[in-house]
Amino acid sequence: MEPVLDVVGVGNAIVDVIASVDDPFIAAHRLAKGAMTLVSAERSAELYEAMPAGIAVSGGSAANTVAGVASFGGRAGFIGKVRDDQLGEVFVHDIRATGVAFDVPPAPEGPPTARCLIQVTPDAERTMNTFLGIAALLGPADVDTTLVTSARITYCEGYLWDVQVAKDAIRLAMEAAGEAGRTVALALSDSFCVERHRAEWLDLIEDRVDVVFANEAEICALHSTDDPAAARDRTAAMARTVVVTRGARGSIVVDPTTLEEVPAAPVDHVVDATGAGDLYAAGFLWGLSQGAPLWNCAQLGSLAAAEVVSHVGARPVVSLAGHAAAAPPA
Amino acid sequence: MEPVLDVVGVGNAIVDVIASVDDPFIAAHRLAKGAMTLVSAERSAELYEAMPAGIAVSGGSAANTVAGVASFGGRAGFIGKVRDDQLGEVFVHDIRATGVAFDVPPAPEGPPTARCLIQVTPDAERTMNTFLGIAALLGPADVDTTLVTSARITYCEGYLWDVQVAKDAIRLAMEAAGEAGRTVALALSDSFCVERHRAEWLDLIEDRVDVVFANEAEICALHSTDDPAAARDRTAAMARTVVVTRGARGSIVVDPTTLEEVPAAPVDHVVDATGAGDLYAAGFLWGLSQGAPLWNCAQLGSLAAAEVVSHVGARPVVSLAGHAAAAPPA
Numbered sequence: 001m002e003p004v005l006d007v008v009g010v011g012n013a014i015v016d017v018i019a020s021v022d023d024p025f026i027a028a029h030r031l032a033k034g035a036m037t038l039v040s041a042e043r044s045a046e047l048y049e050a051m052p053a054g055i056a057v058s059g060g061s062a063a064n065t066v067a068g069v070a071s072f073g074g075r076a077g078f079i080g081k082v083r084d085d086q087l088g089e090v091f092v093h094d095i096r097a098t099g100v101a102f103d104v105p106p107a108p109e110g111p112p113t114a115r116c117l118i119q120v121t122p123d124a125e126r127t128m129n130t131f132l133g134i135a136a137l138l139g140p141a142d143v144d145t146t147l148v149t150s151a152r153i154t155y156c157e158g159y160l161w162d163v164q165v166a167k168d169a170i171r172l173a174m175e176a177a178g179e180a181g182r183t184v185a186l187a188l189s190d191s192f193c194v195e196r197h198r199a200e201w202l203d204l205i206e207d208r209v210d211v212v213f214a215n216e217a218e219i220c221a222l223h224s225t226d227d228p229a230a231a232r233d234r235t236a237a238m239a240r241t242v243v244v245t246r247g248a249r250g251s252i253v254v255d256p257t258t259l260e261e262v263p264a265a266p267v268d269h270v271v272d273a274t275g276a277g278d279l280y281a282a283g284f285l286w287g288l289s290q291g292a293p294l295w296n297c298a299q300l301g302s303l304a305a306a307e308v309v310s311h312v313g314a315r316p317v318v319s320l321a322g323h324a325a326a327a328p329p330a
Numbered sequence: 331m332e333p334v335l336d337v338v339g340v341g342n343a344i345v346d347v348i349a350s351v352d353d354p355f356i357a358a359h360r361l362a363k364g365a366m367t368l369v370s371a372e373r374s375a376e377l378y379e380a381m382p383a384g385i386a387v388s389g390g391s392a393a394n395t396v397a398g399v400a401s402f403g404g405r406a407g408f409i410g411k412v413r414d415d416q417l418g419e420v421f422v423h424d425i426r427a428t429g430v431a432f433d434v435p436p437a438p439e440g441p442p443t444a445r446c447l448i449q450v451t452p453d454a455e456r457t458m459n460t461f462l463g464i465a466a467l468l469g470p471a472d473v474d475t476t477l478v479t480s481a482r483i484t485y486c487e488g489y490l491w492d493v494q495v496a497k498d499a500i501r502l503a504m505e506a507a508g509e510a511g512r513t514v515a516l517a518l519s520d521s522f523c524v525e526r527h528r529a530e531w532l533d534l535i536e537d538r539v540d541v542v543f544a545n546e547a548e549i550c551a552l553h554s555t556d557d558p559a560a561a562r563d564r565t566a567a568m569a570r571t572v573v574v575t576r577g578a579r580g581s582i583v584v585d586p587t588t589l590e591e592v593p594a595a596p597v598d599h600v601v602d603a604t605g606a607g608d609l610y611a612a613g614f615l616w617g618l619s620q621g622a623p624l625w626n627c628a629q630l631g632s633l634a635a636a637e638v639v640s641h642v643g644a645r646p647v648v649s650l651a652g653h654a655a656a657a658p659p660a
Binding site: 017020048049051052053054055056057058067085086087090093094095097098112113313315317 | 347350378379381382383384385386387388397415416417420423424425427428442443643645647
């Protein structure tokens with residue numbers, strides 16, 4: 001069957017609450033700057049109490065990515081879990097408003113919709129503290145394998161790999177996609193996340209994954225090494241394609257026959273790094289789904305990442321299709 | 331007793347959901363551009379469904395004003411009503427995070443926390459559709475008269491005047507403030523709101539109000555005239571002080587001995603007009619509470635309004651105390 005979607009994402013359905021803080025705030029509350037830390041409902045409430053006033057805006061790593069694919073003009077879907085509460089309503093509204101197909105019904109009971117408290121420091125770095133709530137309870141029953149196999153690419157976020165039912169959901173989605181001959185992509189998400197799941201992920205990548213997205217810290221963590229090039233090549237021997245993002249230094253993409261080093265797109269003023277990796281993946285996957293060569297996929301990723309770091313929030317505020325047309329890859 | 335607060339606000343406790351739309355969206359959904367329209371829960375849900383993805387941020391007219399007073403370094407309190415739901419939690423967090431005293435307990439039952447759907451068009455005009463929910467049920471029992479009489483100024487928003495219990499709450503607050511010798515201020519809020527309540531408000535202003543805030547449309551509506559100067563002078567004969575804001579043309583303030591015409595503060599790029607009037611009132615009331623002359627109060631109002639229209643959302647994103655110090659009145 002010819003695919004009807006370009007990309008389907010599987011991930012945590014999260015509403016972000018974003019506030020500006022200074023570095024002493026990060027220190028005083030013992031936050032892991034630049035990382036994503038999972039927190040309990042109690043810790044989330046405590047930290048929220050201490051935070052300045054903020055804005056609430058839909059987030060979630062793979063959700064941001066598919067919203068980005070839709071913004072490029074791609075056809076995208078999402079699989080994730082919310083409660084039937086107000087933040088759940090915001091999440092569902094926003095992802096559908098971007099044109100992404102999202103049909104997992106909000107759960108009538110269980111923990112509340114996930115909330116990620118994001119502190120943005122003056123250096124534009126984001127520090128994330130996530131109360132996963134019901135997002136972590138995404139299970140195989142929530143995975144519509146017909147939706148999955150209707151997409152050229154299935155993209156799963158590593159963040160989801162902390163609870164057994166969600167692991168089962170990812171495995172089911174990856175198996176369905178793989179058996180239908182589709183492309184399976186995995187984002188390693190966070191170096192602490194990689195540390196927690198190294199052995200399982202090495203097996204998963206070997207068995208099921210075609211495209212791996214990571215930054216240098218994550219790819220190094222995957223192989224317990226300090227050498228990003230070695231880690232990249234070892235990963236490339238397991239998956240078909242490996243994409244390593246390097247912030248302002250751009251990205252490196254390798255597959256069995258190619259190594260492309262692509263610069264970052266220029267940004268006048270970096271305001272908030274939240275979503276940079278997610279939107280890089282959006283541009284890359286959109287290009288990949290259209291059959292673009294790897295260097296072009298990486299350029300589209302850089303372009304989308306540059307847009308999202310230029311404002312607060314992890315989803316594009318302009319049409320990426322228009323943005324790409326106005327600033328075509330060099 | 332010496333006042334311990336500068337300003338206490340009485341108003342609707344609302345979370346704003348703000349999205350950018352084009353003018354055809356306003357037309358297609360038959361919205362009253364530039365106005366505030368009250369909508370039912372059903373209409374709010376329909377309109378939300380049709381809106382693009384947005385951001386959620388605490389709002390409410392008088393709440394924005396007292397948040398602004400606190401941002402100037404003033405001591406402020408707020409009286410308004412939320413449910414014990416997620417948007418209520420956001421409202422309470424944000425107003426307390428600005429340093430405003432807020433102690434009305436979230437209601438354990440009743441309609442949900444108020445939501446205002448705000449469409450911002452490319453001309454930076456905001457069009458508001460408010461589902462008042464539990465905010466409209468603020469009643470006399472929610473008014474802490476000790477808090478009210480502890481403030482130099484009690485500031486009530488006209489928007490609250492649509493339901494009998496809320497009218498009773500405003501009357502109670504105004505009476506308590508007046509009997510304690512404090513200053514009572516009223517914002518006329520919206521010309522449609524004035525049309526609905528003209529007769530009652532003329533009596534209220536005559537009997538209870540010291541300072542009236544209005545734009546030209548509102549002050550004209552109050553006296554069913556097209557002549558802003560005549561409407562202003564007729565209002566000034568009823569209250570002690572009348573403040574008429576005129577957008578980019580600045581403001582005019584009159585009291586029995588003075589007429590001051592004060593220009594607007596310059597703004598590089600107007601992004602979102604939401605909160606302009608609320609923050610003008612914040613600067614004005616902060617000055618008034620400090621015994622500043624009227625022209626200086628108006629300049630502080632202009633400065634605060636200029637800050638809030640330069641970004642999305644109706645509350646300041648920088649310290650207005652610092653902002654005022656960096657850009658002192660001419």
